[in-house]
Amino acid sequence: MTTTNVFAAIADPTRRAILDLLARGSRNVGTIAAEFPRLTQPGVSRHLKVLRNARLVDVTVQAQQRIYAIKPEGLADLYEWVAKYQSMWPDTLEALEHYLDARAAGEKAKGKKR
Amino acid sequence: MTTTNVFAAIADPTRRAILDLLARGSRNVGTIAAEFPRLTQPGVSRHLKVLRNARLVDVTVQAQQRIYAIKPEGLADLYEWVAKYQSMWPDTLEALEHYLDARAAGEKAKGKKR
DNA sequence: TCGTTAAATAATCAAAATGTTATATAGTGT
DNA sequence: ACACTATATAACATTTTGATTATTTAACGA
Numbered sequence: 323m324t325t326t327n328v329f330a331a332i333a334d335p336t337r338r339a340i341l342d343l344l345a346r347g348s349r350n351v352g353t354i355a356a357e358f359p360r361l362t363q364p365g366v367s368r369h370l371k372v373l374r375n376a377r378l379v380d381v382t383v384q385a386q387q388r389i390y391a392i393k394p395e396g397l398a399d400l401y402e403w404v405a406k407y408q409s410m411w412p413d414t415l416e417a418l419e420h421y422l423d424a425r426a427a428g429e430k431a432k433g434k435k436r
Numbered sequence: 437m438t439t440t441n442v443f444a445a446i447a448d449p450t451r452r453a454i455l456d457l458l459a460r461g462s463r464n465v466g467t468i469a470a471e472f473p474r475l476t477q478p479g480v481s482r483h484l485k486v487l488r489n490a491r492l493v494d495v496t497v498q499a500q501q502r503i504y505a506i507k508p509e510g511l512a513d514l515y516e517w518v519a520k521y522q523s524m525w526p527d528t529l530e531a532l533e534h535y536l537d538a539r540a541a542g543e544k545a546k547g548k549k550r
Numbered sequence: 551t552c553g554t555t556a557a558a559t560a561a562t563c564a565a566a567a568t569g570t571t572a573t574a575t576a577g578t579g580t
Numbered sequence: 581a582c583a584c585t586a587t588a589t590a591a592c593a594t595t596t597t598g599a600t601t602a603t604t605t606a607a608c609g610a
Contacts, residue, residue, distance in 0.1 A: 329447045330447050335443075338443070345520065345521060350557090351557055351558090352556065364558075364599085365598075367558055368559090370557095370558095385555095387556060388558090403452070404515055408508075466586065477586085478572095481589085482588090482589090485589095486567095499585090500577045502586080
């Protein structure tokens with residue numbers, strides 16, 4: 323697996339969805355897979371492997387189950403990278419929040435993207 | 437080009453390097469390409485197209501040249517996404533900065549695991 | 551040990567991304 | 581109009597990714 327980096331790991335929408343799911347609580351593989359009816363269990367396991375390699379999730383063994391938990395520190399790489407561009411942003415971190423709020427508000431009018 | 441999203445756009449290291457470069461100032465394609473001796477000009481143009489589609493850069497025509505400029509608002513999508521995980525981070529935004537600083541400092545003794 | 555359950559890995563395939571060379575498009579200056 | 585410069589696009593080969601089915605590994609309970 324060449325994918326040992328955070329950027330590549332979050333490039334895939336399914337993996338982002340898995341992270342979003344885990345953000346709401348840790349789960350075992352079967353439970354995760356159940357949320358993705360379009361995918362098979364091995365497919366989900368492979369995505370989890372990519373997330374593991376990127377250090378975005380953590381596994382703990384519990385009987386035959388593997389409980390996956392989010393490990394958000396892994397996102398720090400990404401955070402650092404984005405932070406480099408903050409100086410070119412509207413203004414400071416504080417102003418950014420307002421900017422995002424405004425943007426989110428404006429978004430309601432149109433069909434959401436992403 | 438299926439890649440109209442920021443996540444996929446920044447997944448590629450060359451494109452991140454282009455953004456880093458543009459963060460230091462706008463440039464025309466030839467100047468950008470000169471920074472990537474391993475790539476040909478059409479290769480660079482293709483990466484620029486992906487960045488354009490992701491709205492991460494802006495082009496202005498100047499004679500026969502195309503001047504590319506970074507458009508960091510496009511990174512807001514990413515920022516929003518990461519922000520969702522901030523609550524699970526060490527602490528607040530403020531604490532995060534300290535966290536990153538500490539991390540950066542600790543990084544000097546290489547080979548860490550997180 | 552046997553049968554069941556849970557998840558990972560292997561083999562394989564199709565689709566997408568990346569890079570190349572060749573060519574087209576478009577603006578400049580004469 | 582012509583030659584020149586700058587960049588984009590087309591066509592194509594190669595590599596990587598994402599998904600599937602089949603199989604393996606491992607833990608559990610009877």
